[in-house]
Amino acid sequence: MKDIKKKTFEVIENFSYKNAVELQKNLRKVLLKTEPIKFKSFPQLVAGCDVTFLNPYKTPTTAIASVVILNTQTLKSELITVEETEVNIPYIPTLLAFRELPVLIKVIEKTTEKLSHPIELLIVDGHGISHPRRLGIATHLGMVTGIPTIGCAKKILCGKHFKLGNKRGSISMLIHETEVIGAAVRTRTNTKPIFVSSGFKVKLPFAIKVTLKLAKYRLPEPTRLAHNSLVKYRRRLINEQSALF
DNA sequence: GCGACAG
């Protein structure tokens, strides 16, 4: 996957809409030749990641990313890593990955240095293949790092689904152009569903199973805790800055 | 042509 990382940074460093879309289409072809992993047992540790920005409406700005390693038995975090990077690409629908990937790759590499084994499974805040070109950020990140990933988004990017039951565990397939691209999953009774999809090397049924097992609240614990850690980190950064004068 | 559009 060394080549994929290189190509990704080439597009980011000389960014254009056309080149970004072209890379997604090429990665899609590679993905179709990739065999999913067979998980023999439920992983002991599952990672989750999220990104925030110092000023989300301004470009360039500072991107901050967090990875949480979660113990799936206790649902407690075992390790939290945060990293920062400058970003020059704005948010463009369907091209989110090009804005958030550099800081995510950085924080994942830092996390891996601290661990004795590679990350077995990673839940990403965003879509996997439930994307117009089937190449959302969760899929792209998995292909760059080689880590099996699951996409968990709070809103639909594309596709439709039938109504869900109101109870936790209710599911409805997300369909786009007659294809199943993911699922709307009710992780909490009487709460809006989230949208789960295969990212990299993980099949949809397992992605749904993991998501439901790790979701105490609306979002699965790995991504929820990653987001919480970023809220605290960002607040601290902003307080330090305003305390300077 | 128009609207929709993860974070």
Add this chain to the structure above:
DNA sequence: ATCTTGTCGC
């Protein structure tokens, strides 16, 4: 994605 108070419902 951020900011922001109270308010409603489980």
